[in-house]
Amino acid sequence: MDSLWKETYMVGTEWDQYDSVFQYDWDFSHLEEAFDEGGALHGQKVYLFGCTEPQLVHYKDKSRVIHIPAVVAVTSPFPPSDKIGIKSIQMEEEMVVPMKEMKMGWVPYVPEEDEFKPIERVKTQIFTLKCTQRRAALKQLKKERIKKYEYCLPYIYQPMKEEEVEVDTVVSILFEVDGGAVPPIICDFDWEFDEMEEFVQDKIDDGALDDKYRKEFATFVRNEVNAAKRKAKEAKEARKKAIADMTPEMRESLEKMRFYKFYPKPSEGTPNVENFKASYINRYYGKAHQVF
Incomplete structure (x- = not known):
């Protein structure tokens, strides 16, 4: 299991930076030891x-940008998800697509001693996320497709946890008039704290909005707010249904699911990253239960 961490696809890493992750001989021996008796992952089905x-x-008397690798281990009797999230600053909406659309999937980890056995005969409790996109074929892909890989985030749906999250009441506004002949109004409207007439008047007083567009702008903002409220309500109803449709076994499994995040151990010949450890995984997973 010496190279277990290398078997995991580094999701969201730019293709032109991917090889740089492996320029150092990072020490992930504690990840392997976590599967030993007494370790956090011992005897459990694990997805990495x-x-x-x-x-x-x-490092070595110089400051440089280094792509620090981390491995997330999810203990679960079933795959955390068969989907991947795609979100960038440039994208208005996040996308959640099947992993196979991005040529990703969970693959059984096969130890060296079992590598010549038929896969159905290999007994393993470890699965790693793999990406089969060939690097040599990247130049044949459209730029938008290549960039998508950089915006990928491992996805997990946690309806019970999401029920506890407060609804975001801020709506992003992009208001255009005269076919783009004048600069658009780009701002945020918080339906909980902003009062519509005062909000519109402020834009007029600031010179961002011509008074003749007062009603049109107010209507536009109200429509955006109503759409956001509808979306939030639909999401809440979907979460309630998902929870109601769960079997007792599924619910118990989700409640017991744990996330562990492993960073490289300090070792000779590698940068010390102890001060950069963070429990945060991503916007879907939230924080790890334990960081190593």
Whole structure:
């Protein structure tokens, strides 16, 4: 299991930076030891995925940006998800698509001693996230398709946890008039704290909005707010239905599911990343229960 961490796809890492992750002989021996008796992962079915966190690290008398690898281990009797999230600053809406659409999937980890056995005869409790996109074929893909890989985040749906999250009451506004002949109004409207007439008047007083568009702008904002409220209500109803449709076994499994995040151990010949450890995984998973 010496190379277990290398078997995990580093989700969201830019293709042109991917090889740089492996320029150091990172020490993940504690990940392997976690499967031993007494370890956090011992005797459990585990799903592993990797990620990288670019940080400015001082190493060998120089400061340089290093893509620090981390491996997330999910203990679960079933795959955490068969979907992947795609979200960037440029995208208005996040996308959640099947993993296979991005050529990803959970693959059984086969130890070296079993690598020549038929896969159905290999007894393993470890699964790693793999990506079968060939690097050599990237130049044949459209730029938008390539960039999607950089925006990928491992996805997990946690309806019980999401029920506890407060609804975001802020709506992003992009108001255009005159076919784009004048600069658009780009702002945020908080339906909980902003009062519509005062909000519109402020835009007029600031010179961002012509008074003749007062009603049109107010109507536009109200429509955006109503759409956001509808979306929030539909999401809440979907979560309630998902929880109601769960079997007792599924609900218990979700409640017992745990996330562990492993960073490289300090070792000779590698940058020390102890000060960069963080429990946060991503917007879907939230925080790890334990960080190593």
